[in-house]
Amino acid sequence: MEEQIRSILKTIGEDPDREGLLRTPQRVSQALEFLTQGYRMDPEKVINDALFTEDYEEMIVQKDIDFYSLCEHHMLPFFGKAHVAYIPHHKIVGISKLARLVDVYSRRLQVQERLTNQIATIIMEKLDALGDAVVIEAEHLCMRMRGIQKQNSFVITSTLLGAFRTRQETRNEFMTLIRQKG
Numbered sequence: 001m002e003e004q005i006r007s008i009l010k011t012i013g014e015d016p017d018r019e020g021l022l023r024t025p026q027r028v029s030q031a032l033e034f035l036t037q038g039y040r041m042d043p044e045k046v047i048n049d050a051l052f053t054e055d056y057e058e059m060i061v062q063k064d065i066d067f068y069s070l071c072e073h074h075m076l077p078f079f080g081k082a083h084v085a086y087i088p089h090h091k092i093v094g095i096s097k098l099a100r101l102v103d104v105y106s107r108r109l110q111v112q113e114r115l116t117n118q119i120a121t122i123i124m125e126k127l128d129a130l131g132d133a134v135v136i137e138a139e140h141l142c143m144r145m146r147g148i149q150k151q152n153s154f155v156i157t158s159t160l161l162g163a164f165r166t167r168q169e170t171r172n173e174f175m176t177l178i179r180q181k182g
């Protein structure tokens with residue numbers, strides 16, 4: 001990858017041999033590898049490693065999970081907060097794993113809609129949950145830096161499954177919880 005970064009530097013009009021850029025191909029390669037490590041992580045394994053049987057059927061919410069992703073159209077960052085909730089049905093997963101799942105899917109080339117869907121779908125499938133919900137609020141540098149949209153706009157996406165889709169009370173409870181500060 002370093003050779004390719006060198007040729008990109010030349011293509012944009014830079015001199016990859018000047019002092020400040022000497023180690024840039026190596027740094028960019030390492031950064032890209034880190035930012036795309038989700039491809040080398042297995043979401044099923046993340047869940048299965050921390051799955052417990054528990055007679056609990058109330059809503060579990062983890063909100064304000066920071067995430068950083070790269071948009072697949074421009075390979076520029078989009079980032080913000082993810083809110084994840086589910087209602088278990090005999091099976092619960094270690095709470096830190098919800099944030100881990102967000103990492104698994106965000107550290108890839110993504111579009112925000114698919115990121116939201118993938119997190120919701122894997123929790124629903126692997127936990128056999130009564131329902132789950134994922135809301136993501138993000139800002140996209142490909143919009144801001146390229147000046148296409150309003151500078152301070154956020155994009156909000158949501159996927160609601162099971163009880164979160166069918167029961168308005170459940171949906172309202174979730175929305176109230178994620179809007180509370182602190």
Ligand SMILES: [Zn+2]
Binds near residue numbers: 071073075076142143
């Ligand atoms: Zn983009």
